[in-house]
Amino acid sequence: MKLRDWLTMLKLSRPWILLLCINTAFFIFLAWVAYPETFKLLVGIMIIFSAASIVLGELFVRKSQTKQDKVFYKFLREPSLEQESVLIQSIGEIHKEKVNDLANKLRMLNDQLDEVKLQSRDYEEFIESWVHEIKTPIALFNFVLQNRKEEMSELVYQRLEHARININDHVEKILFYARLQAVHVDYKLERVSLNLCYEDVQLELQSLLDEKEVNVISNMEDVPIVSDEKTIRFIFTQILVNAVKYSHEKMDSFIWLKTGFDSVKNRYYLKISDNGIGVLHSDLPFIFDKGFTGDNPNKKQSTGIGLYLVKKLCDELQIKIEVESTYGKEFVIQFLFPKVED
Known part of the structure; x- marks a missing residue:
């Protein structure tokens, strides 16, 4: 465990560590009053015992917190009823109402996300279908331009050809824009x-x-x-x-x-x-x-x-x-x- 983690845990555990120190100081005072001849030995034992209690307590808290974190993040990834129940068991029934509210909100957001993904996929498929459909009249337009060029004036042909290029350009933009909105582009x-x-x-x-x-x-x-x-x-x-x-x-x-x-x-x-x-x-x-x-x-x-x-x-x-x-x-x-x- 890194030093920063220890410091963070000590900071979070300040109330019960302070209470333990106060209790230790009180018992040191009692030892000084009752057993002055063995005072130093008793003080040393109590300080060592208190320090060991703090270290073991922090290790226990750390282990418990790590376990709760794993359960919590698994719940966030999959806020099912089963994971909700596991989380409540891990952190205690006292937090049941809050976990229920969070689970319901997450499930609602996941449903909305699935719906948006479905709509996005439908939109992408529609655009791609539209692009392929529009290419048929464009191809006919190209065919007419290529085979009826001699029947048009140079100015008319240039204008129509310019229009064809613009149409092709806009269609390709639509297609690539739709592809970029997809979750995965091949x-x-x-x-x-x-x-x-x-x-x-x-x-x-x-x-x-x-x-x-x-x-x-x-x-x-x-x-x-x-x-x-x-x-x-x-x-x-x-x-x-x-x-x-x-x-x-x-x-x-x-x-x-x-x-x-x-x-x-x-x-x-x-x-x-x-x-x-x-x-x-x-x-x-x-x-x-x-x-x-x-x-x-x-x-x-x-x-x-x-x-x-x-x-x-x-x-x-x-x-x-x-x-x-x-x-x-x-x-x-x-x-x-x-x-x-x-």
Whole structure:
């Protein structure tokens, strides 16, 4: 037992220790009056006996308290009628009413928690079902766009393609948001090619990049990372869509992508930078907060959910994020992936 535990027990036991000391002092006085010739011997015996009584008493209290603690914590984890009865037997019938009240409250809270979990699971299943259902008309929309392009003017096609990208983006946000609310999220961890993920996303967003006249310059080399491919594609999409959304309208816009290994941080990195309107320095610490849109007067309307999801997903996958920005000139975001030993 640690010294701190002894001190705590002594502090809690002060009343009966004080009473024992008073009794000992009284008997020492009686010994001094009745047996002056053997006073010193009697005093020594009484002091030793009192000290031993204190130590043994504390050990007994400690053992009893430990047993009660085990019963109490088991009751907290499972406040059943059986555990309630065991706890009452352990601490005494005098506390029966209080234990009954606590047990009833805990059982009520557990029932409410089970109900919330069930509702959350139903909500998650509904969202996932809705997302899969909505993908059917989206796929039909894509089919019409691809096969009837020549029947549309270039402007109409661009507008419809832009709408398709926005719909896909919002659907994916809903799906990932619902997944993050689940008690447990299943990630498929495997070797992921950042190049292939980027190429898929670029193909999906190419019409948006062309419409906004944003040039993407890739200097990416395949780095050996292990992650969830679907999540990586979602992260690429959010960052590229944001870069396009907040690009300068009156100057040539660029997005640069680069991968490599940071020997100082011992991590592989993916750096995405653009020469868009950037972020105010005062807003930079809050860009990953849910619903945050900032005070940037040049910012387009935004839900503030995209970067929030990116941060949450990166936390789940142990990917560090670093951002820096110069307002009106650039925005840089860097993802640092854990190094996986072969």
